[in-house]
Amino acid sequence: MIQLQNISKRFLSNVVLDGVSLDVQDGETVALLGPSGVGKSVTLKMINGLLKPDSGDVIVDGLHVPKLKRHELAELRSRIGYVFQYGALFDSDPVAENIRLGITNEDQYHDEAYWKERVKECLRLVNLSADVADKYPAELSGGMKKRVGIARAIAGKPKYLLYDEPTSGLDPVNADVIDGLIERLRDELGVTSVVVSHDVRGSFRVADRVALLWQAKIRAVGTAEEILASRDTAVQQFLERDLEMSLIQAEGNQDRHGA
Amino acid sequence: MAAVAGALDLVRYVGRWGSRPAQHVLGNAGRFTYLLIDLMRGLTEWRVYLPRMFTQATHIGYGSLFIVLLVAGFAGAVTSLQTGYQFTGSLPLYYAGAVISESMILELGPVLTALILAGRIGARYAAELGTMRVTEQIDALESLGRSPITHLLLPRVIAGILVIPALTMFANATGIVVGYLTAKGSLGLTYADFEYGARYFFRPLDLWYSLIKSYCFAGAVTLIPCYIGYNTQQGAEGVGRATTTAVVSASVTILLLDALTTKLLLGVK
Ligand SMILES: Nc1ncnc2c1ncn2[C@@H]1O[C@H](COP(=O)(O)OP(=O)(O)OP(=O)(O)O)[C@@H](O)[C@H]1O
Ligand SMILES: [Mg+2]
DSSP states (O other), rough: OOOEEEEEETTTEEEEEEEEEEEEOTTEEEEEOOOTTTSHHHHHHTTTTTSSOSSSEEEEEOOOOOOOOHHHHHHHHHEEEEEEETTTOOOOHHHHHHHTTTTTOHHHHHHHHHHHHHHHHHHHHHHOOGGGGGGGGGGGGHHHHHHHHHHHHHTOOEEEEEETTTTOOHHHHOOOOOOOHHHHHHHHHOEEEEEEEEEEEHHHHHHHHHHHETTTTTEEEEHHHHHTTOOOHHHHHHHHHHHHHHHHHHHHHHHHHOO | OOOHHHHHHHHHHHHHHHHHHHHHHHHHHHEEEEEEEHHHHTTTTTHHHHHHHHHHHHHHHHHHHHHHHHHHHHHHHHHEEEEEEEHHSOTHHHHHHHHHHHIIIIHHHHHHHHHHHHIIHHHHHHHHHHHHHTTHHHHHHTTTTTOOIIIIHHHHHHHHHHHHHHEEEEEEHHHHHHHHHHHHHOOOOHHHHHHHHHHEEEHHHHHHHHHHHHHHHHHHHHHHHHHHHHHHHHHHHHHHHHHHHHHHHHHHHHHHHHHHIIIIIIOOO
16 A cells, blocks of 8 residues: 655755645555646655655555665565656666566576566567567667566566556557556556556546646545546646647547548 | 764764855765765675676776777886986986886876776766766666665776776886887887896885775776766756766876875885
């Protein structure tokens, strides 16, 4: 279970989060929505301790993340996969080694038969062909990098997964593959996930519940139906604008396919 | 360990009340010391850093060999010509053998090699680590429960500490050989004279001194750029700043260490 309790965070005079609370139950997928720059990535980084809250507590798997010693934090992190918004691939290592580094069990990491098989499997799960393994990150397209980032995050079979905009920059087919993967990891392996997104439709599909981050606070939490039925003007505003955006994008894609 | 950490916190605490530059210096000194402690602690994890260390060592070793030997060769040649110019007619020729070999081993070999490598290895380390910091690769490593100390810093530091003294010894040898050949060409110094002069003033301690010096310099060339690169902030501009700062700080530290080791090690002889 992931619990954010009354989190506040500021950078100098820029108050990013102001009393944010959110619970994610075991085996649940929660989507975190919000406009650009609202603090979605910052929130996600608090969960695995890459950033510390100024006040409030973060509890993951029963551990108080901000208070953990370094080796305890490392141990916890090996159970949390993190998909970085911009990939953050190790660019001096080939794709295979990138994914292999995601295998957090040291014995499995050194077991050649195991890791080779696991790298192949992870590439297949994110819809990449096996020959990508020998390429370097600089040789990949943006969408391919994103998917290698996802493959690296799932390679260690984590119990928790934090996705920072996993489908942004992907074509609709691959976005569907990733959404499907997120669902399968939850249904088949019981993975607990937080999916940061500003794609309202995609997140309604994968998430059990949706939270809207708005002006440094969680403005609304609930199932897709509850959020859609919300009378809160901020929520409505955000949904309308975003649904409009995705309609425009969908039309654009149709036009391109039709032409 | 706790006592050291406590003392460092005190340093930071006192630093906070000082002027900004003082705070800056103390803060950096504190964080640098913490990093050194972390590096020491990481030494037990050889399974992680050894393979990566070999990769780094081959990269920087082969990559730097040519420029190091080139510089050492020129230094030997110029020393030889200068010696000839200053000695003409006033001192026996075999003295040139002593001057060339002693100045290469004691000073030019270690110092020039270290300064060149501050520009080559130091800049490379700072830029690599700085880029990894600003593109979140260091965060990514940590998010996998892996330690940047053992995966990134220790392989680089140890590779440098192995390779730099070795390169220095090659530089010494090259400088002396080229120096001798130049003296033979321009002064007509015979090999027998050269060898006589070189041996006459040579003490085995000199080689140890050269080696100790190059180990100190290797520390400066690796640790300072790693520290600065690892703590890079603010994008591409930050990486640029980190790289120049790293090269300048490493070079100045080399010169300071040069003065210090000369005073401490040669003073007692
Ligand atoms: N390391 C940092 N130092 C200073 N300010 C930061 C830092 N990280 C984030 N911020 C600030 O925090 C705010 C939230 O950033 P964050 O990256 O979480 O936004 P986001 O919701 O993920 O946006 P996007 O959808 O565009 O990715 C921004 O105003 C940003 O300037
Ligand atoms: Mg973000």
